[in-house]
Amino acid sequence: xxxxxxxxxxxxxxxxxxxxxxxxxxxxxxxxxxxxxxxxxxxxxxxxxxxxxxxxxxxxxxxxxxxxxxxxxxxxxxxxxxxxxxxxxxxxxxxxxxxxxxxxxxxxxxxxxxxxxxxxxxxxxxxxxxxxxxxxxxxxxxxxxxxxxxxxxxxxxxxxxxxxxxxxxxxxxxxxxxxxxxxxxxxxxxxxxxxxxxxxxxxxxxxxxxxxxxxxxxxxxxxxxxxxxxxxxxxxxxxxxxxxxxxxxxxxxxxxxxxxxxxxxxxxxxxxxxxxxxxxxxxxxxxxxxxxxxxxxxxxxxxxxxxxxxxxxxxxxxxxxxxxxxxxxxxxxxxxxxxxxxxxxxxxxxxxxxxxxxxxxxxxxxxxxxxxxxxxxxxxxxxxxxxxxxxxxxxxxxxxxxxxxxxxxxxxxxxxxxxxxxxxxxxxxxxxxxxxxxxxxxxxxxxxxxxxxxxxxxxxxxxxxxxxxxxxxxxxxxxxxxxxxxx
Numbered sequence: 001x002x003x004x005x006x007x008x009x010x011x012x013x014x015x016x017x018x019x020x021x022x023x024x025x026x027x028x029x030x031x032x033x034x035x036x037x038x039x040x041x042x043x044x045x046x047x048x049x050x051x052x053x054x055x056x057x058x059x060x061x062x063x064x065x066x067x068x069x070x071x072x073x074x075x076x077x078x079x080x081x082x083x084x085x086x087x088x089x090x091x092x093x094x095x096x097x098x099x100x101x102x103x104x105x106x107x108x109x110x111x112x113x114x115x116x117x118x119x120x121x122x123x124x125x126x127x128x129x130x131x132x133x134x135x136x137x138x139x140x141x142x143x144x145x146x147x148x149x150x151x152x153x154x155x156x157x158x159x160x161x162x163x164x165x166x167x168x169x170x171x172x173x174x175x176x177x178x179x180x181x182x183x184x185x186x187x188x189x190x191x192x193x194x195x196x197x198x199x200x201x202x203x204x205x206x207x208x209x210x211x212x213x214x215x216x217x218x219x220x221x222x223x224x225x226x227x228x229x230x231x232x233x234x235x236x237x238x239x240x241x242x243x244x245x246x247x248x249x250x251x252x253x254x255x256x257x258x259x260x261x262x263x264x265x266x267x268x269x270x271x272x273x274x275x276x277x278x279x280x281x282x283x284x285x286x287x288x289x290x291x292x293x294x295x296x297x298x299x300x301x302x303x304x305x306x307x308x309x310x311x312x313x314x315x316x317x318x319x320x321x322x323x324x325x326x327x328x329x330x331x332x333x334x335x336x337x338x339x340x341x342x343x344x345x346x347x348x349x350x351x352x353x354x355x356x357x358x359x360x361x362x363x364x365x366x367x368x369x370x371x372x373x374x375x376x377x378x379x380x381x382x383x384x385x386x387x388x389x390x391x392x393x394x395x396x397x398x399x400x401x402x403x404x405x406x407x408x409x410x411x412x413x414x415x416x417x418x419x420x421x422x423x424x425x426x427x428x429x430x431x432x433x434x435x436x437x438x439x440x441x442x443x444x445x446x447x448x449x450x451x452x453x454x455x456x457x458x459x460x461x462x463x464x465x466x467x468x469x470x471x472x473x474x475x476x477x478x479x480x481x482x483x484x485x486x487x
Contacts, residue, residue, distance in 0.1 A: 035069075036067045036068075036069040036104075037065065037067050039102050039104075040065065040067055040074055040076070040099055040102065040105075041057050041062070041065075043098040043099050043101065043102055044056060044057050044062055044095060044098060044099065045057045045058070046098055047091065047094050047095065047098065056078065056091070056095075060079075061078050061079055061080065061091075062076055062077075062078065063076065063077040063078070063079045063113075064076055064077045064111075069104055071106075071107075072104055072105055072106030072107060073105075073106065073107045073109075074099055074102075074105055074107070074108050074109070075108070075109040075110075075111070076095075076109075076110065076111070077110075077111040077112070077113055078091055078092065078095060078110060078111070078112050078113070079113045079114065079115055080112065080113070080114050080115070082114055082115075082133070082162075082163060082242050082373065082377075083114040083161075083162040083163055083164070083242065084158055084161040084162050084163035084242060084243075084369075084373050085114075085161075085162070085373075086161060086370050086373070088112055088162075091112075092110050092112055095110050096108050096110050114242075126234035126235070127196075127234075127235075128196065128233070128234050128235055128236045128237060128238050129233075129234060129238070129244075129263070129264070131238070131239060131240045131241065132166075132238055132240075132241045132243075132244050133241065133242050133243070134242065134243050134244070134266040134267070134376045135243075135244045135246060135263055135264060135265050135266050136154075136243055136244070136245050136246065136265075136266060136267050136268070136269065136372055136376070137246045137248050137260070137265050137267070137268040137269070137289075137294065138150055138151035138154065138245060138246065138247055138248060138268075138269045138271060139248040139256075139268055139269070139270055139271070139285050139289070140248075140250055140270065140271040140272060140281070140282065140285065141250060141251055141252055141281035141282055141284050141285040142250060142272075142273075142277070142278050142281040142282070143250040145271050145272055145273045145278060145302055145303075146271060146273075146302035146303065146336070147247065147248070147250065147271040148169075148171075148176035148177075148180060148247050148346070149180070149302070149342065149343075149346050149352075150269065150271045150300050150302065150336075150368075151167065151245055151246075151247035152167065152176075152177070152180045152181065152247070152346070152351050153351050153352055153353045153361075153365045154245055154269065154365060154368060154369060154372065155167040155205055155243075155245040156203065156205060156351045156353050156354055157353050157362070157365040157366055157368070157369040158242070158243050158245070158369050158372070158373070159203070159204055159205050160353065160357070160369075161366075161369055161370075161373070163242040163243055163373075164239075164240060164241045164242045164243075165204075165205050165206070165241060165242065165243050165244075165245065166199065166205065166206035166207070166208070166238050166241050166243075166244045166245070167205060167206070167207055167208075167244070167245045167246075167247065168208050168209075168232070168233055168236075168244060168245070168246045168247065169207075169208065169209035169210065169211065169247045170229050170233070170246055170247060170248055170249050170255075170259055171210075171247065171248075171249040171250075172210045172228055172229060172249070173249070175209045175210050175211030175212075176209075176211075176247065177207055177209035177211060177212070177247070178209060178211035178212060179346070179347065179349065180346050180347075180349065180351065181202045181205075181207060181349055181350075181351070182202065182348075182349030182350065183200045183201060183202040183207060183212075184202075185200045185201075186200065186212055187200070187212055187213075188200060188208065188212045188213055191237065194237070195235070196235050196236065196237045197232065197235055197236040197237065198236075198237055199236050199237065199238065200212055203354065206238060206239070206241070208232055208233070208236050210228065210232065213232075226254065226255055226258040226259075229255065229258075229259055230258070230259075230262055233246075233259075233262070233263060234262065243372070243376075246259070246263065246265075252284050252285055252288045256288065257288070257292075260288070260289070260292045260294060265289075265292075265294045266294075266376050266379060267294065267295050267296070267297045267372065267375055267376055267379060268289050268294050268295070268296045268297065269296070269297065269298045269299075269300060269368070269372065270282055270285060270286060270296050270298070270299050270300070270324065270330070271299075271300045271302055272299060272300070272301055272302070272320055272321055272324060273301065273302055273303050273304075273316060273320065274301060274303070274304055274314065274316040274317045274318055274319065274320045274321070275316050275317065275320060276317075276320065276427070278320055279320040279323055279324060279426070282299075282320075282324055283324065283327070283328075283421070286324065286328050286330070287464075287466075290328075290454075290456055290466060291456075293448075295375075295379060296328065296330045297330065297331065297332065297371065297372060297375035297376075297379075298330065298331070298332040298333070298334060298368060298371050298372065298375070299321050299324050299325055299330050299332070299333050299334070300321075300333075300334045300335075300336060300368065301320060301321030301322075301333065301334070301335050301336070302336045303316065303336065303337075303338050304316075304318075304321075304335040304336060304337060304338070305335070305337055305338065306337055306338040306339070307337070315338075319427075321333050321335065323426050326419070327419055327420055327421070327426070327466070328454065328466055328468070329454040329466070329467075329468025329469070329470065329471065331375070332368075332371045332375075334364055334367065334368050334371075335364070336361065336364060337360075337361070339361060341355075341356065341359075341361075342361055352365075353365050353366075386398075386399035387399070387447050387455045387469075387472070388447060389411070389443065389444050389447055390408070391443075393408065394411070394443070395408040395409065395410060395411070395478055396408065396409045396410075396411055396414055396444070396447070398469075398472050398473075407473075407477045407478075408477060408478040409472065409475055409476075409477060409478065410476075410478055411442050411443055411444055412438050412439070412440050412441075412442050413475055413476055414444075414457065414465070414467060414472070414475065415438045415442055415457075415459060415465065416433065416435060416438050417467075417471070417475055418433060418463075418465045418467070419471065420465065420466065422463070442459065442460065443460070444457050444458065444459060445458045445459065445460055446458040454466050454467055454468040454469060454471075455467050455469070455472075
């Protein structure tokens with residue numbers, strides 16, 4: 001029976017991922033026979049990564065394979081793509097078990113390692129960003145929702161999982177990091193030879209904030225702020241990082257747009273609260289990331305509830321976070337309670353996940369950290385869904401990711417199934433867009449990917465529809481088009 005475990009972190013396979021010769025770096029060929037190597041590889045290929053449906057041999061995890069059948073000895077290295085793998089111990093254990101079960105094997109040595117950090121994006125990057133594998137933005141369009149709390153605790157959670165992590169406070173007007181963390185060195189230093197910034201560190205996490213520049217809170221215009229953010233971020237000696245968490249300033253103005261355009265963001269985490277007003281603002285942020293082709297991988301709904309007298313209370317209502325997930329096709333929702341300790345830890349300079357690593361809040365951040373690692377991996381590896389408009393057939397062609405499935409949709413059907421607030425009342429569920437409002441011969445003007453979860457469709461009336469892939473799969477399909485294509 002195959003062993004199935006998830007790595008949650010397949011961040012970057014080798015370029016020759018599908019070339020078998022690159023899977024193994026076999027050494028000591030004088031004592032290793034092809035049959036013996038085949039026995040080992042066959043055993044290891046029983047361990048499957050379900051995220052991609054591929055065994056660890058085909059994934060390229062097996063390196064430096066040394067086999068001596070005469071001595072009954074086998075050694076190899078499992079090279080994972082991030083040290084933050086939450087199941088690396090399981091991989092090591094099962095790899096040892098399946099190889100040790102080979103009849104002629106008497107001794108097994110398994111070494112675990114991780115690939116060097118490297119960015120997923122091609123092209124010329126500033127020197128400070130060239131050795132960062134993933135840049136994750138933590139964003140909200142409304143201030144006071146706990147965005148910085150989420151960013152800091154996420155960063156230290158990822159570090160606790162074994163990743164190399166940095167955090168950048170992009171709020172020049174009101175930097176939060178100097179209050180939320182307490183590094184021994186509270187001033188940024190300049191490397192005089194390289195003219196680069198040396199980040200400060202706290203508990204192994206590299207930290208940069210305008211608040212550590214010794215200037216206090218800033219009073220300056222937007223273009224100046226953008227320049228300061230750009231300089232702080234791109235000229236910092238970050239070194240090799242698996243994840244750089246950016247605590248974005250609130251809003252969707254020029255500063256946010258400039259930051260998103262300068263930095264090759266891998267993914268975004270959106271922070272909101274249960275109020276309706278927060279949902280409206282967050283929707284603006286999600287659409288901003290959509291236009292910039294940055295996938296939103298999770299929603300964190302802060303200050304959701306509190307427990308008292310054996311009951312759970314929701315003082316600000318319910319549904320804002322789930323509505324964001326539903327409307328924009330974001331795959332994960334995490335809820336944080338109203339908890340005095342969470343606020344107090346932010347004021348004390350020690351994150352909650354550090355002061356109470358076994359608590360329920362730390363558990364929520366652990367789940368968020370695994371989600372970020374897993375989704376960043378999928379973003380790097382997943383073949384994008386092909387959603388295009390076939391003018392000849394007058395149909396939208398959909399190719400499902402990680403599948404050979406392909407189907408066709410009538411454009412009017414797609415437009416009529418829009419579930420945004422402009423088409424359906426998000427609170428009552430009442431249909432606002434009527435069937436007759438959409439002409440039968442409507443054609444999309446543009447279709448482009450919105451991360452890994454949806455496509456953005458622009459219609460002739462100027463409406464921009466966000467259609468999640470799972471929503472497209474539920475729509476009524478055209479049955480005659482595939483037959484016409486094969487005639």
